[in-house]
Amino acid sequence: MLELDKILEKCGDCHRLQAIMLLLFCIINMLSALHYYSQTIISFVPKYWCVDGFANPTDAYEVASQQVGSSCQPHRFSVADNVAMQNVSNTETCQQYDYELYMGYQSFTSELNWICDRAWQATLGQSMFFVGSVVGSLLFGFLADSLGRLPILIVANVVAMIGNTLTIFGTTLSLFSLFRFLSGMATDSNFVMMYILVMEYLRPSLRTVGLSICIGFFYCLGSMAAPWIAVLLQTWRGFLLATAIPFAVVPLFYFIVPESVQWLISKQKYDKAVKCLKRVALINRRVVEESAYTEFIDECKRSQLHTKSGPNLFGLFATPRLRRNTLILFFKSMVITLCYDAVSRNVQGLGISPFVMFTLSATAILPACILLIVLQDRIGRKAMASMSLLLSGVFISVTGAILFCTERSGAETDVILVVVLSIIGRFGVTVAYNSGAQYATELIPTCVRGQGVAVVHVMGYAFTFFSSYILYTRSFFQPMPELILGILSLLGAGLCLLLPETLNRTLPTSLEDGENFGKNDRWYSFSFSEKRTQSVDVLATNTGSQNIRNNTAGYF
Helix, strand or coil: CCHHHHHHHHHHCCCCCHHHHHHHHHCCCCCHHHCCCHHHHCCCCCEEEEECCCCCCCEEEEHHHHCCCCCCEEEEEEEEEEEEEECCCCCCCCEEEECCCCCHCCCCHHHHHHHHHHHHHHHHHHHCCCCHHHHHEEEEHHHHHHHHHHHHHHHHHHHHHHHHHHHHHCCCHHHHHHHHHHHHCCCCCHHHHHHHHHHHCHHHHHHHHHHHHHHHHHHHHHHHHHHHHHHHHCCCCHHHHHHHCCCCCCCCHCCCCCCCCCHHHHCCCCHHHHHHHHHHHHHHHCCCHHHHHHHHHHHHHHHHHHHCCCCHHHHHHHHHHHHHHHHHHHHHHHHHHHHHHHHHHHCCCCCCCHHHHHHHHCCCCCHHHHHHHHHHHHHHHHHHHHHHHHHHHHHHHHCCCCCCCCHCCCCCCCCHHHHHHHHHHHHHHHHHHHHHHHHHHHHCCCCHHHHHHHHHHHHHHHHHHHHHHHHHHHCCCCCCCHHHHHHHHHHHHHHHCCCCCCCCCCCCCHHHHHHHHCCCCCCCCCCCCCCCCCCHHHHHHHHHHHHHHCCCCHEE
């Protein structure tokens, strides 16, 4: 909205209020990271063994360390020689386990004994978090359009606090699933509402850099800190409580952060929009004439007068090429979101402490954001999406191949090599995840962009339901999660090659434009390989592309 950019420039679009909002956005990033990765931290499975039939648990540990039988089944115990002779029949289950806790940390899986034949309960309970995220994204998205961005920002973060707090008391499968569902409802909305507000009030030329730095540094910091908060508090309940309490500061944002002016204008709440702008000017100590506000409202009214109801989401499936591109965007979002979540949580079974592995893996977030800032507008969206997924797929697959070979040969795993490959895989999928939203925003025609981007986003979150089950396959075959994720990443990289490039091009506004957009592109065509023509044309298209990026907030 050009009118808003003009009036914000007068009220101050890079001053005191913007600094405060960026600081609050940094806090939201840390809280979001702790909330999202609580899924992983509370579900670590330490080394365990059955102690049925042993008077002394130490004897059971010695048997387990010698790999005599299964860790899930009781052993026949010989009193004469005080050793376990063999496994009992497979129909018998262990009644009591002992654990070698990682750094003394008690997870809910070890406290509730949700392992072996009860491991499915942890997987089911954890997957409900992602069911909640789909429901929450749709519900809070609808409410944000009805009630405003600011109240939903507060409500979503309060729901996250309540969900994590109640999970402490979820010691049965039904209660645990219910509370993880509630906690999951806040996922995404507790972050994206603040993202929209900050983007709207920040100077267009600073949005990409400012927001990316906040996300890259503070989301990375929150991710790296999460496992050590758990180690410090020693229990999953203490960790959830420690991550829930800080959400209490978010309702205070109501007294600082202004409501979205774009939303107020769309609802024809002109007086409240002017009130928000005056508040911005007051905090930034700018003097703006009353006539400027009146002119702004008049321009908005004239713009809305000519606005007509356009096509709906189903128009994306009406024509062949647009339908193909839309389905590829859906699949790409599913693959990227699933791989991002699963790779982020895949920190066990790699021969290193999951706390250390989680921290090392999280270090990929910041350089991924920096690389995106540097290369996104240089090599193009298509190259960025396909190459990052290719990088992720190759290194994740190689990690799986190494685990497979070492398991077959019985050789000792090269821990350092596996860790390095895993981190590189996490780096690639993080780049793909962060670049995916902008690519979808630019490819979907303007007339249905809001609906299209929302559905692409939700489809990705819906697919994360399977991440817990993919990681669960490690109990059957050690390298299976890496092989599945690697194959999905490579498939996504290949399909991205079929999408048209959007960098330095006039983006589609109508469904007809979307059908014809990039019609002459080939799968091997990339922006960085195209010859530049006249510098005036390049400047013009760059300006158009920048305008699209500046207005991305209106499409969430």
